[in-house]
Amino acid sequence: MDTLTVETHARRLLGAMLTHGDVTVRITEVEAYGGTDDPASHAFRGPTPRSAIMFGPPEVLYVYLSYGMHYCANVVVGREGDASAVLLRAGEVVREVDVARSRRGQVPDVRLARGPANLTQALGLALAHNGSSLTGPEVVLRRPDVLAEAISAGPRVGVSQAADVPWRFWLTGDPTVSAYRRSPRAAAPEPLG
DNA sequence: CTACCGATATTCT
DNA sequence: GAATATCGGTAGA
Numbered sequence: 198m199d200t201l202t203v204e205t206h207a208r209r210l211l212g213a214m215l216t217h218g219d220v221t222v223r224i225t226e227v228e229a230y231g232g233t234d235d236p237a238s239h240a241f242r243g244p245t246p247r248s249a250i251m252f253g254p255p256e257v258l259y260v261y262l263s264y265g266m267h268y269c270a271n272v273v274v275g276r277e278g279d280a281s282a283v284l285l286r287a288g289e290v291v292r293e294v295d296v297a298r299s300r301r302g303q304v305p306d307v308r309l310a311r312g313p314a315n316l317t318q319a320l321g322l323a324l325a326h327n328g329s330s331l332t333g334p335e336v337v338l339r340r341p342d343v344l345a346e347a348i349s350a351g352p353r354v355g356v357s358q359a360a361d362v363p364w365r366f367w368l369t370g371d372p373t374v375s376a377y378r379r380s381p382r383a384a385a386p387e388p389l390g
Numbered sequence: 391c392t393a394c395c396g397a398t399a400t401t402c403t
Numbered sequence: 404g405a406a407t408a409t410c411g412g413t414a415g416a
Contacts, residue, residue, distance in 0.1 A: 228408070230408070237408070238408085239401095239408075242401085242402080245400080245401070246400085247399095247400060247401080261400085261408085262398095262399060262400075263399090263407080263408065263409055263410095264397075264398065264399080264400095264407065264408095264409050264410080265397070265398030265399035265400075265407095266397065266398060266399080266409075266410080267409050267410065269408065269409080271408090284408060286408090312409070312410070313408070313409075314409055314410065315409090315410080353408070354408075354409095355407080355408055355409070356407090356408060357406085357407080376391095376392095378409095380407085380408095382406075382407090
């Protein structure tokens, strides 16, 4: 059975290759969302039509509509019922870059999959992929056997609840990682003691 | 580079 | 009615 924490699952997604159709993205930045115990999680108040997939089996996509406009993709992790998930925040397009460019428009290549909605758009994922298996045939996730790069950790982007929990992870120094933006409604940062 | 702003579906008060 | 796991445009340092 799965006894790994959601943070460990998040770290293990760094360097992973996510393929949809022809496009492959190497994941460089993620955020952990810890199910019903995490006030920043969509699962915190129990299942809703939007978050129902989080409460099911792991190793599927959780795709949701953000701010009424953008799609964001997560990997459901942990045991069935945990409702834990890892938001895919940024990556490097490593295959069929021209297809990703056609979806994203006129931006530098390092920005093709920078930001969760941009990564999802570069891969061509949408609400139809909510609940899709990560073992194919349409969507495939391959985790690395070993990770060469160092991992950094810090607070999650844009969340106003549990704003100081360091559950954002990224490959140290990677040029595709997004900039940190704290929620304007978050409480004042907790000073280092 | 940073800061602000508006678009707008789902969810909660 | 208000908040939200965002983004691209515009303005300014």
